[in-house]
Amino acid sequence: MTSTWNELAVYQPKVLKLLANSIQKNRLAHAYLFEGSKGTGKKDISLLLAKRYFCQNPSGYEPCHICRNCRRIDTGNHPDVHIVQPDGLSIKKSQIQALQEEFSKAGVESNKKLYIIEHADRMTVNAANSLLKFLEEPSSSTIAILITEQVHRIINTILSRCQTLSFQPIPPSAIREELEKHEVPSRIAHLVSYLTNDVEQALEISRDDWFAEARAIVIKLYEVLWDRKGQAPLMIHTQWMPHFNDKEKQDIGLDLLLYIYKDLLSVQIGNDKQVVFQDLLQQLKQHSLQITQRNLLKKITLVLDAKRKLHANTNPQLLMEQLVLTLQEG
Incomplete structure (x- = not known):
């Protein structure tokens, strides 16, 4: 079942407010482009809009979620x-042509139709050109929703025919509450909420025993680097x-x-x-009194540099060994 309007408005208040206004004024666009990073609710809001469009008993901008049409959209079985x-x-x-052929027929139950194209940036040139013809001759009762994480890869002629709604990253507080x-x-929950803005991925990470152990190992490494410096290289090798x-x-x-070193900095500045x-x-708080801000910023820079080198195909073990040696110098 898709989420309710109020639930999704916590994540994307601007998008939901705009759509609510359009529904109440009966001015829904014929084509939307939902763009934003993964996990920001683009698909959920597409389905919510579809439910409201076909709902038999809507209340303002909110679908009822229980009528036959709402339930069929929830299960992926609505014919239109x-x-x-x-x-x-x-x-x-061929996929866009099949869609056009389907939409050339009369609606199964009404004159309304709605289609959603996921990962619209992955259309081939020919597919995009076929879709363009479709968008150029919109039906008053047809709504198109294109979804993308790569808006820069959508051709300008399609962009110009869609109303683009930008989905913002979900704030850590909302993910933490979820x-x-x-x-x-x-x-x-507090830690995972800063690692991803995708609620589903956050749930997956938080339920993974590997992550709980990873957190414990990182805390231990930090403590070893703080007061048992000589043990850090061995810990890299063994744990x-x-x-x-x-x-x-x-x-x-x-x-x-x-994040631990950034937390130290946050404590130092009273945040x-x-x-x-x-x-x-x-x-x-105790540690923040024993380190200068300059030294702390140096450690943060060292970790950021290690992340950069990791993606430049440096040997991971040598990288970590070098990192702990430099971190424990200060």
């Missing part, structure tokens, strides 16, 4: 709602590398370490509410 997804790596001309609704421990055993995981590990590792707050 069509979703096009990439066939393999791209959306092909995770806590799913009984994710507060310390994990860090076995756990962070590919580049994607290494990157997450470095992000977590970076405790911005601290990501809230359960370490008292320890961080």
Whole structure:
């Protein structure tokens, strides 16, 4: 089941307000382009708009969610709602032609039709040209919704025929609240909310035992670097590398370490509410008194530099060994 208007308005208030105004004034556009990063609610809001468009018992701008049309859209079985997804790596001309053929027929139950094209940036040139002809001759009762994470790859002639709505990254506070609704421990929810703005991905990460252990290893490395410096290279060999055993995981590990040092900086400038590792707050307050801001900024720069080198195909173990040696110098 898709979310309600109020639930999604927490994530995308500007988008939902604009659509609500258009619905209330009966001025929905014939073509929309929903653009924004992954996990920002583009597909959910597309389906919500579809439900409102076909709902038999709407209340203002909100669909009822329980009528036959709403339930069929929830299950993907409404005959006049069509979703096009990439066939393999791209959306092909034949897929757009099949859509056009379908829309040339009378609506199954009314004259209304709505189609959603996911990853619209993956249309081949021929597919995009076919769609362009479709958009140039809009039916008053047809709504097109194009979804993309790569708006710069949409050709200008399509952009000019769509009303573009930009979806903003979901704030960490909203993700944290959603995770806590799913009984994710507060310390994990708080941290994960800063790692991704995709609620589904956040839930996946927070339920992964690997991540809980990763968090513990990063905290231990930080503590070793603080007061048992000689043990850091051994820890990299015995605990860090076995756990962070590919580049994607290494990157997450470095992000977590970076957040601890940034938390120290937040504490130093009196911004405790911005601290990501809230359960370490008292320890961080003690440490913040023992390090200069200049030294702390140097450590943050070192971790950022390690992240850059990681993506430049540097050997991960040598990279981490070098990083801890330089971090423990200060």
